[in-house]
Amino acid sequence: MENGAAQPVIVAIDGPSGTGKSSTSKAVAAQLGLSYLDTGAQYRAITWWMVTSGIDIEDPTAIAAVAGKPEIVSGTDPLDPTISVDGTDVAAAIRTQEVTSQVSAVSAVPEVRSRITELQRSLAAAAEQGIVVEGRDIGTTVLPDADLKVFLTASAEARAARRSGELKGADVAATREALIKRDAADSSRKTSPLAKADDAVEVDTTELTLAQVIECVVTLVEEKRAGK
Numbered sequence: 001m002e003n004g005a006a007q008p009v010i011v012a013i014d015g016p017s018g019t020g021k022s023s024t025s026k027a028v029a030a031q032l033g034l035s036y037l038d039t040g041a042q043y044r045a046i047t048w049w050m051v052t053s054g055i056d057i058e059d060p061t062a063i064a065a066v067a068g069k070p071e072i073v074s075g076t077d078p079l080d081p082t083i084s085v086d087g088t089d090v091a092a093a094i095r096t097q098e099v100t101s102q103v104s105a106v107s108a109v110p111e112v113r114s115r116i117t118e119l120q121r122s123l124a125a126a127a128e129q130g131i132v133v134e135g136r137d138i139g140t141t142v143l144p145d146a147d148l149k150v151f152l153t154a155s156a157e158a159r160a161a162r163r164s165g166e167l168k169g170a171d172v173a174a175t176r177e178a179l180i181k182r183d184a185a186d187s188s189r190k191t192s193p194l195a196k197a198d199d200a201v202e203v204d205t206t207e208l209t210l211a212q213v214i215e216c217v218v219t220l221v222e223e224k225r226a227g228k
């Protein structure tokens, strides 16, 4: 650019549950002065609204009919990401087991996906310095022209151990089964399933520390910016 200002950079980070997408994306965005969007939080937020509104989660037609109703607002500061529904802060409420166990069913409904995808694209377009967007279908569907696409993976054992460490005292085997079940549902839905984009860089984080994964992604972004 003539004035030397950096072009906004769009980074898509996808992968299964517990591979480190949120931790990595937040840190990379903070380090590089970019915005950050947790798209899983948006699907959790609409699921929370469906559950608290008494919508039958087993009925995709009922979900589709009200998918446009809740107003979901995401704050994109990586140091203080926020999520609200109709003005209520739901950051804690969307992390309950009740929401986690139902989010795959709600997020499989095409009307939900088109509504949330539109929100995600408008937030990405508004990010002046650029944005790190993490989820399941960012590189394939939401932002197919992203400057950099990363697909994080890790063994089910490593992911379960990480999650069990978070949920103190949680049974590792049960956590592993729950992760595998959610990934299978997210990967097998018809509309924009969890998938690696053909042009994504795959990073297996099983044997890497979080700091190593962050460094790896920061380097990939810097290489892209340098035109390498």
Ligand SMILES: Nc1ncnc2c1ncn2[C@@H]1O[C@H](COP(=O)(O)OP(=O)(O)OP(=O)(O)O)[C@@H](O)[C@H]1O
Residues within 6 Å of the ligand: 015, 016, 017, 018, 019, 020, 021, 022, 023, 024, 040, 162, 163, 166, 205, 208, 209, 210, 211, 213
């Ligand atoms: N490379 C790593 N080594 C060890 N622990 C890690 C690593 N990456 C992430 N973690 C830890 O694993 C847990 C899950 O990470 P995180 O929430 O970032 O994953 P995620 O892919 O966003 O998961 P989900 O899709 O379920 O939201 C966190 O406690 C995080 O600190």
Ligand SMILES: Nc1ccn([C@H]2C[C@H](O)[C@@H](COP(=O)(O)O)O2)c(=O)n1
Residues within 6 Å of the ligand: 017, 039, 040, 041, 043, 044, 103, 104, 107, 108, 134, 135, 136, 137, 138, 182, 186
């Ligand atoms: N781009 C996305 C992001 C998330 N989802 C769905 C599928 C996940 O199981 C759920 C919760 O995501 P998490 O908070 O665990 O990252 O949301 C999706 O379908 N597409």
